[in-house]
Amino acid sequence: MKPLLSIDAVRTAVQQLPDNGLAAARLAALTRLDADGLPTATHEDWKYTDLTRIVDVSNRWLAAGATTMPVADAAVAAITDQFAASWLVIRNGMVDARSIAKFAQSDVRIDLLSASDKALECDAPLSGLNVALLQDGLAIRIPANIEHAGTVGLLFIDHAAADVGVSQARIVIELEGGSAADFIEYHSSTGDAAHYANTVIELRLADGARCNYVRVQDRQAGHDQTGRLTATLGADSRLQHAAFDLGGNLVRNDLDIKLVGRGSATSFSGLYLAGREQHVDNHTRVDHLVGPTHSEQEYRGIAADAARCVWNGKAVVHRGADGTNARQANHNLLLSAAAEIDAKPELEIYADDVKASHGTTIGELDQGALFYLRTRGLDEAAARCLLMRAFAEKIVVRSPLPAIRQTISEKVAERVAALIVGDAK
């Protein structure tokens, strides 16, 4: 029998949260969570990812009093110093007020979610859990026709020592008509105890808005994460997104993009590099509600050791969304007999003036290319490393923020090297 989330314990934890503007939303989410429960493997969207571990960690954390541990400033600085960005920091699910203060003079408007009147998205089961246990979150607004210079950093950092930890975080980002902004979302964690982080980002692009967005997840080896990004794109708006999953234990990402305005377009990509017994699941869904709209995605993954990587890409072209283009690509390297790749590229098309395609490949490193590199004097490990980096770099060069590409490229190289060592074990 799989452990069920202890709703009574969640209720108790909800009652202990600060009584702010989120109280009503929390109770509504709790009621819904109680009715629907968390998904199991019988749900098509959760066929390959078992939430037992996450439920177990959550129950232990709730039983231990749902406490939050402090995160050291040094750990925060270790991340923020790597990237040229102005950082908003969320530590163990708690908004760092000092980081908001730094934006006082900026053209970016930042409020606490509890002080805003935003209706929170609660459609997915884990999104409901997120609202129920949310201390507070951030509402970010880029005013109309403002092109924000520089990159806004969103750091989710958690610490779990001695006891289990769980954190919930949510950020609502609104780009008003004709505005533009760049974001980097970074997930990091420290500490040896079990930890589960659940984050939700709601992105709303009004007509003509432009957004570049990069997500990097580099959590501690034993830490689990579920993340969800929902985006709504108005007419002629653009969203470019890239995601890098390097660390963590059980990782599940949901990317849910709705193209609601004519002429809107999105391009997104992802790279997942998994070793050990990591489980990395990327689910993407694009809804083309009107036409013409355009979506393009490419995900690449490497599974080594006993890792399991899942990619499920779905493009839905709704009735009347004529003139739509939807492209999906997914390429995987499977490097070990104990590893597994599951891929599921789906198209659901209800309009006829459509061009949609997907391509998926799964295989090992090209033996011919390996041999060639060996004849040029590279040893086995160096040759493998070079080919894996070349494979991964395709996503790095696609990522939308050129200023941080080099840093990401180095992190990717580091992770690839670690996978090779794991391989040789």
Next chain:
Amino acid sequence: MATDPDNIENLVNRRYRHGFVTDIESDSLPPGLDEGVVRAISARKNEPEFMLEWRLRAYRHWRKLKEPTWAHVHYPAIDYDAISYFSAPKSDADRPKSLDEVDPKLLETYDKLGIPLHERARLAGVAVDAVFDSVSVATTFKAKLAEAGVIFCPFSEAVQKHPELVQKYLGSVVPQRDNFFATLNSAVFSDGSFVYIPKGVRCPMELSTYFRINAANTGQFERTLIIADEDSHVSYLEGCTAPMRDENQLHAAVVELVALKNARIKYSTVQNWYPGDENGVGGIYNFVTKRGDCRGANSKISWTQVETGSAITWKYPSCILRGDNSVGEFYSVAVANNYQQADTGTKMIHIGRNTSSTIVSKGISAGHAQNAYRGLVRVMPQAAGARNHTQCDSLLIGKDCGAHTFPYMEIKNPSARIEHEATTSKISADQLFYCRQRGIAEEDAVNMIVNGFCKEVFKELPMEFAVEAQNLLNVSLEGAVG
């Protein structure tokens, strides 16, 4: 393959030509399903005890099952107690010994359908085991096949004459408990074909069965079992047409193929059951479980299907690649027009070493139809050197139809090479423009382009089927163009 445009035009403008009911007295069980019905079916067929027990086990399990809802199809709930589970053409006791004894009305029916029985069959080199509703009434070319040692007979006859083979292989590919519809079939299957190709034999002719649903309110539950022993070879053709009627008819067939060492089985289907009228009224519900087991090393199973009929199609001809170096193939054209719904595809399960599979699926949607490809490629950890290539393309004709793909890839061996590609688009304006400026009428041009789109699959069909398939395609798209 070149197609005469005049011919296509005639076909496009023609209504479903196989829509008629032959008025023959039927011997049916009253509607409803309980243990008594299962016992009655078994008793009427004089089945041995093991068969009855097998049916009853399936029936008892089926009672615990729920109808699956995961397919991308929608239909009103089926009342399984409103269906009659057995219908045999009159006088089971004195079944015809030869074609002369066959009811002339029945032969007339075959004649209308253009089935190559007796002379035509001989000329075409085709042996026909025609299933009319539930009981096989005419079997030809027995002598020639017997000479080669090939057993090709109605399933009910095989149960009597070759119980050891039936007992050994029945349910060994599609287990009784496989799924809702296969379990139902296991309990109440009426009849079907049985084929056994002995060791080292290359079947001297292509084997063909025409299935036809006739009596009203009768579910048809065929069961086909084909066993190709070591080093043997067989090509089996299945074609279907059905009378026009307004009530939905349930069809839940099971086909099991067993290929032993070095054996090859080619299974081709042209399915043209009544799809319902332009408004989606009537039509056959076609819930079929087809699976082949490449049990021996170097064996090969190839499925080719042209699906143009049925109101609802739920069908996934699959291959279990158990033997080392075994090969599985799936070539499919699925056409859905008006209010037809199809959820079809394949499963390739790689278990042996160096196994390979090819999937080519072409889906065409027109009118208000919904057409989905659903496929699974699974490579087990021990399946070193597995190879799969999947191509699934969809063509949309009209703004109200839908085309969907749901491919699953589950890969657990690093030496696997898996490639999947899919495209969905409407007929290219460039191609159409080119044809038009060469003086080809729009409708002909569309038919030509559609035929070209399906060419990869048609070339896998045996010659006589390829011609029929092209015709069927055009008939099926009738009214969808222009």
